[in-house]
Amino acid sequence: MFKLKVLSSSSKANGYVLTNGEDSLFIEAGKNYRIALVNADYNALSINGMLVTHEHTDHARCIKQYVSRRIPIYMPGDTMKNLNLECEYNVKPIELGQAVRLGNFTIHAFECKHSVTCYGYIIWHKKLGKMLFATDTEFIKYSFKDLGLKHICIEANYSKDLLNRDDENSTHVLQGHMEIGTTADFLRENATSKLKNVVLLHLSDKNSDEKLFKEIVAKEVPETTKIYVADKGMEIVL
Secondary structure, rough: OOOOEEEEEEEOOEEEEEEEOOOOOEEOOOHHHHHHHHHHOOOOHHHEEEOOOOOHHHOOOOOHHHOOOOEEEEEOHHHHOOOOOOOOOOOOEOOOOOEEOOOEEEEEEEEEEOOOOOOEEEEEEEEEEEEEEOOOOOOOOOOOOOOOOOOOEEOOOOOOOOOOOOOOOHHHHHOOOOOOOHHHHHEEEEEOEEEEEEEEEEEOOOOHHHHHHHHHOOOOOOOOOOOEEEOOEEEOOO
């Protein structure tokens, strides 16, 4: 039984552990290694590797801690360069369309629309099925409906109706983050009867509404699909 453990999912820090006790995958390096290891039940031998979407501090602040543990880590090539990790033997670029094996996980990367190079990931494990993970993207231009995704972890950062456009940070929010309507459109396009879970990521503290967002999403997915809003300390059974 896989669980997605949320270390944090906000503009301050992002980090997740995907684990079934035997195989663990770290996603994002915004929280320190010790916290991630605790959420992998202190089982360092279960850690198959790590994925990082892009270089921004809230997603990569603690990357050097993970590098020093010699965990296999994949990220966009531009992210490697900008984080000065090109000489680290356990950090490798993942190419678009390339299949990467991390233990019993198979990973494919796809391009996201952000202010810097940013990738989303399709994650597959025989005991998990296919999961999509995408955050910090204005939209996703691809359709994955033919994959029969079982789990979708996707950004729902803000609502255009709640956004304060006079806020000095509003331009940053608009350029490279997903509005709930765009999230709903993506789910409508990609949801099938196989979809078990939707996890909404990276909600803005000021510009979102958890209850409203879940109601909007519920209209676009099967009634049997469970909907969660990622929050610090949450454990989601997949």
